[in-house]
Amino acid sequence: MNAQQIDQQTLLKEEKDPLTHTPVHLLSLDKVGKHYGNVIALRDVTMAVDNGRVTCVLGDNGAGKSTLIKIIAGLHQHDEGSFKIMGEDRKLGSPREALDAGIAAVYQDLAVVSLMPIWRNFFLGSELTTGAGPFRRLDVQRMKDITLKELAEMGIDLRDVEQPIGQLSGGERQCVAIARAVYFGAKVLILDEPTAALGVKQSGVVLRYILQARDRGLGVIFITHNPHHAFPVGDRFLLLKRGKSIGYYDKKDITLEELTAQMAGGAELAELAHELEQLGGHTEALNEVKAEVEGVAVAAPESSTKRH
Amino acid sequence: MANAVLTAPSDERVSTRNPLQKLLVRPEIGALVGAVVLFVFFSAIAPVFLQPNSLATVLYGSSTIGIMAVGVALLMIGGEFDLSTGVAVITSALSASMFSWYFSMNIWVGVLFALVVSLGIGFINGWILVKTKLPSFIVTLATFLMLAGLNLGLTRLIGGAVATPSISDIDGFDTARAIFASSVKIGTVDVNVTVFIWIALVLIASWVLLRTRVGNWIFAVGGDANAARAVGVPVTKTKIGLFMAVGFCGWILGMHNLFAFNTVQSGEGVGNEFLYIIAAVIGGCLLTGGYGSAVGGAIGAFIFGMANKGIVYAQWNPDWFKFFLGLMLLLATIVNLIVKRRAESK
Numbered sequence: 093m094n095a096q097q098i099d100q101q102t103l104l105k106e107e108k109d110p111l112t113h114t115p116v117h118l119l120s121l122d123k124v125g126k127h128y129g130n131v132i133a134l135r136d137v138t139m140a141v142d143n144g145r146v147t148c149v150l151g152d153n154g155a156g157k158s159t160l161i162k163i164i165a166g167l168h169q170h171d172e173g174s175f176k177i178m179g180e181d182r183k184l185g186s187p188r189e190a191l192d193a194g195i196a197a198v199y200q201d202l203a204v205v206s207l208m209p210i211w212r213n214f215f216l217g218s219e220l221t222t223g224a225g226p227f228r229r230l231d232v233q234r235m236k237d238i239t240l241k242e243l244a245e246m247g248i249d250l251r252d253v254e255q256p257i258g259q260l261s262g263g264e265r266q267c268v269a270i271a272r273a274v275y276f277g278a279k280v281l282i283l284d285e286p287t288a289a290l291g292v293k294q295s296g297v298v299l300r301y302i303l304q305a306r307d308r309g310l311g312v313i314f315i316t317h318n319p320h321h322a323f324p325v326g327d328r329f330l331l332l333k334r335g336k337s338i339g340y341y342d343k344k345d346i347t348l349e350e351l352t353a354q355m356a357g358g359a360e361l362a363e364l365a366h367e368l369e370q371l372g373g374h375t376e377a378l379n380e381v382k383a384e385v386e387g388v389a390v391a392a393p394e395s396s397t398k399r400h
Numbered sequence: 401m402a403n404a405v406l407t408a409p410s411d412e413r414v415s416t417r418n419p420l421q422k423l424l425v426r427p428e429i430g431a432l433v434g435a436v437v438l439f440v441f442f443s444a445i446a447p448v449f450l451q452p453n454s455l456a457t458v459l460y461g462s463s464t465i466g467i468m469a470v471g472v473a474l475l476m477i478g479g480e481f482d483l484s485t486g487v488a489v490i491t492s493a494l495s496a497s498m499f500s501w502y503f504s505m506n507i508w509v510g511v512l513f514a515l516v517v518s519l520g521i522g523f524i525n526g527w528i529l530v531k532t533k534l535p536s537f538i539v540t541l542a543t544f545l546m547l548a549g550l551n552l553g554l555t556r557l558i559g560g561a562v563a564t565p566s567i568s569d570i571d572g573f574d575t576a577r578a579i580f581a582s583s584v585k586i587g588t589v590d591v592n593v594t595v596f597i598w599i600a601l602v603l604i605a606s607w608v609l610l611r612t613r614v615g616n617w618i619f620a621v622g623g624d625a626n627a628a629r630a631v632g633v634p635v636t637k638t639k640i641g642l643f644m645a646v647g648f649c650g651w652i653l654g655m656h657n658l659f660a661f662n663t664v665q666s667g668e669g670v671g672n673e674f675l676y677i678i679a680a681v682i683g684g685c686l687l688t689g690g691y692g693s694a695v696g697g698a699i700g701a702f703i704f705g706m707a708n709k710g711i712v713y714a715q716w717n718p719d720w721f722k723f724f725l726g727l728m729l730l731l732a733t734i735v736n737l738i739v740k741r742r743a744e745s746k
Contacts, residue, residue, distance in 0.1 A: 188632075199630070204624075204627055205619065205620050205623035205624040205627050205628065205690065206623065206624065207619070207623045207686075207690040207691050208616075208619050208620065208623055208690070212616055212619070212620075215616075216616060216620055216628065216631050216633060217620075217628070217631035217632035217633045218631075218632065219613045219616055221612075221613060228612070229607075229611040229612055230611050230612060230613065230615075230616065232611070
């Protein structure tokens with residue numbers, strides 16, 4: 093096969109952080125596994141996150157993406173393998189612990205209150221105050237200024253931070269959530285399907301902010317099921333399927349077509365084409381699937397079974 | 401308050417930028433328009449309405465609703481409502497009066513006991529709500545019924561009658577009356593002390609809501625409790641605290657009722673909870689939470705007071721009052737809705 097997987101041992105032990113040139117990764121997972129009772133949700137996952145790099149986690153529904161980020165964000169603990177933060181073995185007990193370690197997760201539902209002004213949302217739960225005793229009050233002007241400044245640095249130009257956050261578009265809201273995580277000291281940013289509910293244009297906006305966060309030196313974990321979104325912004329790609337890693341690639345070693353092929357799985361597509369044919373499916377759709385099957389066959393003649 | 405001077409000039413700069421739009425997005429704007437219309441209307445058809453004495457009466461009527469509307473508005477912004485407030489006011493008054501009478505103690509002991517009872521009712525409402533995650537409609541409907549029963553049952557059990565014995569000869573009555581039920585002479589007019597308590601409560605509530613962390617949390621738990629929890633807002637404490645604030649307002653009104661009339665009818669209070677909720681809703685608080693203001697609740701209460709007394713001054717049959725109230729509720733909420741949509745779409 094054309095795509096060359098990263099030699100995981102080499103990457104974890106030898107590669108230096110591209111920005112700081114230190115020999116440790118911001119985060120590194122080595123053969124991490126997790127099971128719920130007798131259900132194995134995740135096994136043998138190895139990946140790394142570095143400053144100024146975007147690590148994409150790709151997989152279909154039920155591939156184990158959620159389990160993986162829940163382990164990193166402190167919602168669940170892993171049972172196997174090791175999870176290191178700055179080279180130190182850790183097991184995070186709560187999202188608070190993860191936040192203290194500099195890991196912030198931006199979830200799909202974003203955790204914003206849509207009726208509240210942008211600046212109130214930005215500082216919600218960590219409000220700045222001034223004064224003492226009964227006169228301790230919100231430092232409104234400072235919070236507004238900081239919100240405006242932080243969003244401007246993310247490239248969002250807002251005329252008024254006083255407007256309810258619900259008035260912003262989905263992409264902009266996503267960006268406010270990202271900017272908030274960055275401001276409150278996140279070193280690692282986990283983005284859970286940030287483009288899933290967005291249109292093409294909005295997705296583009298969010299992808300640009302991912303790059304912006306990367307350029308500000310954050311390590312980004314970008315979870316998605318869309319290789320077309322992952323490929324342009326990602327530096328490394330971890331592919332998950334049914335709780336297992338089916339590939340871990342550096343960008344220079346893989347093309348978008350190969351990534352798509354690996355994601356889709358040639359065998360499943362062929363099966364789908366067959367099924368559609370039997371059902372007397374729409375010819376156009378059928379041809380499309382057939383073409384896709386051929387594409388997959390070319391890109392990855394033998395499915396990636398060897399690397400399990 | 402020395403620091404306030406530092407931030408004031410920059411605040412002014414922001415608020416003058418687009419004053420009209422700023423005003424239009426205020427939650428209480430619909431109620432304000434309604435209040436002005438109603439005021440002009442009654443002034444026109446009943447000239448006596450404009451006399452200082454009449455205004456003082458209107459304000460007094462408004463304050464007895466408004467004091468509760470402050471707590472109820474905050475609670476509604478926090479996403480819940482309380483159906484037990486009407487009878488809880490009476491429970492508070494009964495507690496103070498029966499406690500002092502039965503144990504032959506200074507009335508102030510009873511007043512403090514009533515405060516504990518009122519805060520306790522609020523705490524229990526809130527605690528059951530957050531523990532069971534039942535809707536506040538069910539939880540407070542249950543406490544409403546239980547309190548209504550307790551009021552009647554305990555009063556008869558302890559005092560042997562449906563009303564409490566008069567407390568006017570108990571020690572401390574005069575000082576307590578001075579605080580909860582006296583009147584202050586302004587010019588030639590006697591203004592009831594409840595009007596000043598009401599205004600003070602509105603100011604405090606507005607300060608808390610707009611300028612403190614707790615205020616931010618109240619908006620957040622009402623707007624989206626899950627999102628609030630995810631960013632570290634203490635949702636449970638905020639909700640319980642709001643119910644206790646309602647309890648506190650109920651205590652003040654209960655004490656006023658007690659010291660204004662010396663005796664309490666144990667069956668009173670049923671139905672008043674809706675007046676408080678109506679005042680908050682007319683004032684622009686969203687029933688679903690996350691939006692509203694304390695000032696709005698005050699304007700709602702003022703509308704109530706004007707309609708209530710204005711009908712008398714206009715020499716109409718007071719039978720029409722309820723119809724009027726319903727109409728005001730409908731119109732004010734529709735105006736609120738339109739104004740809010742228009743402001744948000746800009």
